[in-house]
Amino acid sequence: MKAPIPETQAKNTAHHAHWPEGLPYSLSIPDTSLYVNLQVSALRYPDRPAVVFYDTVLSYARVHEEVLALAGYLQKECGVHRGDRVLLDMQNSPQFLIAYYAILRADAMVVPVNPMLLTEELRHYVEDSGAKVAFVSQEIFSRVAPLIGETCLTKVVAAAYSDYLIEPTELNVPDFVRAPYAVPAAPGVVPWKEALAAKRAPREHQVGPEDLACMPYTSGTTGKPKGCVHTHRSVMFNAVASPTWTGVVVPDHVALAVLPVFHVxxxxxxxxxxxxxxxxxxxxxxxxxxxxxxxxxxxxxxxWTVIPTMMIDFLSNPRLGEYDLSGIKLVSGGGAAMPAAIAQKLLDLTGQQYMEGYGLSETMAATHINPRQHMKQQCLGIPYLNVDSRIVDPITFKEVPQGEVGEIWIHGPQVFKGYWNDERKTEEAFAMLDGKRFFRSGDLGYMDAEGFFFFTDRLKRMINASGFKVWPAEVEAMMYRHPAVQECCVIASKDAYRGETVKAVIVKKPGSAASGEDIIQWAQDNMAAYKVPRVVEFVETLPKTATGKVMWKALQDRELAKQ
Structure with missing residues (x-):
């Protein structure tokens, strides 16, 4: 027998007919900091594997010990205090997890950034967050180095992934992972192993559920990326709700982390x-x-949480038959719809139906997930534990009838507090409905008769390239630095592999002889690879409104009509 529907969720409850058997509609979560989750697991399962890195296995006891040592170093050697922001710029690795929890144990807030970002892109993250300390892996250290002392950044703990390649392995380990530590000695730069060896004991843990925990950055249709302020409570919710919903809340599960863990x-x-x-x-x-x-x-x-492009590549591998996939009990993901043919091939091979979900940086991942017993393809799923979601007319702020398209609004414990140092954008991102404060996702969709949500378009301008979110306004701002670019509009172009790719529609400056290849090469040298326009089209003029604004939607519609 299911629990009664809470009054706060008593509207739009058609999806409760497909609720996972035995789960309540609302979930209580620990009233602690996120770090305590690691502390508890280390006490309960000290010898169990916490991290596997190629063939190196790190126990919960070891991970926790190193977290405490780094937390102490942050506090006593780097001057990190409660509420300070610490940048975390690494690829998936033991160091990422250890640094993440060390920052939390030091009572500070994690600022995770995409390791593909280049120096000028990183400058904004450092200056906007006010981070004085950063954890950085050595293969991208050169991008951060110019910011030390030139910005508020004063100290960097630099790590080599090879420090955790203890066991010999015949797995194909990339050169950048095998490389020994080789960051040049410089003021403000401390090797990871040296910070650990200092064995500084951290002060008493002070923060609670309402303190700052993590600030992933996202961007909108205008301006630079914005920090999404999350407390320990909002991060904790999905850290608990996600495995509860999918059934992997028991300690014997093993998760493959191939999606970047800097992303929510x-x-x-x-x-x-x-x-x-x-x-x-x-x-x-x-x-x-x-x-x-x-x-x-x-x-x-x-x-295994995976995006469609990875699954397409995985299932096309001629060596696929060599692998034992029988242990997989859950394959899930989001960010882009899984093609039906690929989902069917996965089902035939593993017996697992791809579980799609939906979430944003502002909601610290999922707000909607498909229930195991009734999954729909190319579907966001249903509003899950503790979440109230509506489809609302973005102009009138009135709910639209079932089946009609509107903006997806979200109310739930995982919703962020607001954008860092941006009261205006924060105010624009929220609206009241039925006495509750809802986050306006900027995504358009509809709800079917069973209460399942489907994505149709974006109210905001955003390109989804292989799961990476590309914000056209940010790319345009960088493209204008090219000496040949007089005007530029960035739109999405369909791509058979990436789903969407970046296209730049450009008006060249008079007399410029720059080619599309020249501009693409320049972009590759100046921005993260996933943002680089793969297609360049030169035009005489860009369509504009009477007030002079570029009509990006007209260009986007024209592009889609060609494909």
């Missing part, structure tokens, strides 16, 4: 979910379909 999906649905449960996280810094198959086989992976 990998961070929450994989890393933080496993730490809460006491499960193991198998880390892979970069996608490699053969190594993924070998790790699934060797470590009996039970849970």
């Amino acid at each position: 999906t990998g961070m929450q649905s994989v890393m933080n979910a496993m730490v809460f449960s006491g499960g193991a996280v198998v880390m892979l810094p970069r996608w490699d379909r053969d190594v993924a198959g070998q790790l699934i086989t060797r470590y009996k992976v039970t849970s």
